[in-house]
Amino acid sequence: MEDKGFDYMNVIPLVDVMMVLLTIVLMTSTFIASGAIPVELPKVTQDQKAALKTATVVVDRQGMIYFESTPTTLQGLKEKINTLKRETPVLVKADRYVAVQACVDVLDLLSGSGFKKVGLQTERDRL
DSSP, X not given: OOOOOOSSOOOHHHHHHHHHHHHHHHHHHXXXXXXXXXXXXXXXXXXXXXXXXXXXXXXXXXOOEEETTEEEOHHHHHXXXXXXXXXXXXXXXXXXXXXXXXXXXXXXXXXXXXXXXXXXXXXXXXX
C-alpha cells in the first residue's frame, strides 16, 4: 500500500484557534481600558485625602517664601515643616524668573529635613 500525500492543508482548526485567542485578547483589553471589571472597594472610617494632604511652598519673583499662602522666611519655613510628617508630599511652586539660589535653598531645606516626596510644579509650554 502506498501512502497518499496531502493535496492541501486544512487551516480551519488554525483559524478557529486564532479567533478564540483574538476574542480573549479583545475582551481582556476592553475590561482593562474601561475599568469595567466590577470591584467593590473596601471601606474606611477616616478620610484618606486628609491624611495625604500636600503641603505647598511658593517662591515668588522677588525670592519671598510662602508656606500654605503665609509669608515666611527660610528659618520660619524650617520651623513650620518640622511639624509635618516626613511622608507628606511637598509641592514647590517657584516663579520662572526667581534666582536659582532661592529655589535651591528651599529644595535643600526640604531634602535635608528628610522629605522624600518633593515636587517642583511646572507648566507645559504651548508652542
